[in-house]
Amino acid sequence: MSNILETIAESTRKRVADAKKRVSAEEMKRRAQALDPDTGFPFEKALAADDISFICECKKASPSKGLIAADFPYLQIAKDYERAGASAISVLTEPEWFMGSTQILQEITSAVHIPVIRKDFTVDEYMIYEAKVLGASAVLLICALLDEDTLRRCREIADSLGLSSLVEAHDDQEIQMAIRAGARIIGVNNRNLKDFSVDVRNARNHRAQVPGDILFVSESGIKTPQDIDILRDADVDAVLIGETLMRAKDKPAMLDYLKGKTRLKICGMRRPQDIEYANQTRPDYIGFIFDPSRKRCVAPEDAASLKGMLDPEIQAVGVFVNAEIDDIVNIAKAGSIDLIQLHGQEGPEYIEKLKDALKNAGAGDLPIIKAFKITSEADLKAAEESPADLILLDNGAGTGQPFDWTLLSGFKGFRRPFILAGGLGPDNAAAAIRKFHPFAIDASSSLETDGVKDIEKMQALCEAVKNC
Template identity: 65%
Template structure:
């Protein structure tokens, strides 16, 4: 029997949470509400990532399993507005409550207050969560190859697209990149963090870039510490970087964002 990883634990917690939520609001009710919203969104998350230069997805995150509490003081709306003013391309909001201390309310309020696209960062294990994301005001959802079968990945992608939501499909290695492409991913994110032991290697994104065709948007996630990392990724053809902890720990988020993009000019 394979050893249970933190990712398995997070996926199990998400399944339990979905079952609880289904008791409060049955799937059919949620589905009907989500489908009543406009599906012809124009996919703003994809559009912003496809813009010239490197796009930065700035993350609103209170805690993580690897780092513990990141932000004791957590004025999430203010943080999101700072990101927008600083020139963020999109905002990623953690909604996982148990290990990341996230909340659906954070996403709902942030999506209402900012005009840039918002990604729901959670552990999607059930179609219920995609309908939830639509109702919360997200422009995109995260789909993680490591916790989904190829069949689920394909189904969830189609469902997200039918609702006007983009999907950031996260891969960690060659096999997962191949699965993401077979499933029809339009955006692939490579996580530089090994979720088995939490080691981080930005070269993971550099190495896997060659496997992804130019028409698929490419995002590097996790462990990006400074302008040097961003410049290396940009030169390697990365469309966007997702940055959380580095920005969350910075007292001047606008200055940090400018610094990160320092060496990325057309």
């Protein structure tokens, strides 16, 4: 067959042949068999948890998307995943299309305490022995690459080494092949490996073909908590998520979002007392407004002072309206903010220029939020296509009123994480979260009494969000 999968497989065969010249097949097998096979299969245990498990992926690129992460601090990414509650980590070791390596796998397995699966295009049992030596807890076996006898043989070799096998299928025929080969974990890929198109319903549609005593994993194309809810309702045991996490600058926050946790931003902080209230109520973000036309505006030097008082686990967002890029960069370089929010008419070209300016000035790779005033589906489409790292949906800066939420409900296919703003407070935040599953909600004026922040209102909102 002439397709992407076979092209990668042929390249992998050549890679394995080269590897055998460095370490012979006999020597690699000897090294693997010298290691303890009595592992207890931790990868399977991690996937058998009561709720849906998350396998979080480390990959720099892919054939379908090209370069995904130009900056790829893979050890920090893996540690972030572990800290954020990942059940397991998937590490790509294919070098040509995914820019992975066996070194990356070995370093990650040594740095984390959760199971790690070697994700590669297994075409030779050598790769299974190699995975054991590199410290992996599991290997990927793809039905489309292996005949049934070879698949069974590879699974048996993995079993003998104490490695789990995630057996990947795409259709009912391959699922039956995996079952006959003795698979204990079957993953259904929502991505067609022949043309790399994605249909997130694929795993759900094939769930009934896999017996309940076999762990079931949905792979690829998962972007929202709604996707997770659909798969949870289908009795899926685990999800494997790659691109959605790799494109997120704050990966723990994105994993929280996929797990269903909505974050909270309280904007318009301008007094030391406001910061004290934030440290007590503990929102995820606070906002400093740098637009001189707004009554809650703070001067850059005051923001720097307030940031110094803020609990380091709470992130500060700088809110700007049609600001000069140099002004934003200078505030970012001062360390006063952790994220940038643009609330004017800043278009895609402005955002790209700002990203370049931050990078060139050594101001850090700060996530950029772009706010959109939502009056029509066209506004939602523009928001979905924005090059910003996150989008914020509002009725217009500072109105204190929600936009017409039926627009969001009626816009089919909107699958981008977003911050919801406008008229949100303790009374309606829970309903908004349950209805829309936003990445975060943003509140300001609803948390004030006589024009200043009210700790009781802040506390009520924080509790409403966290309880939801």
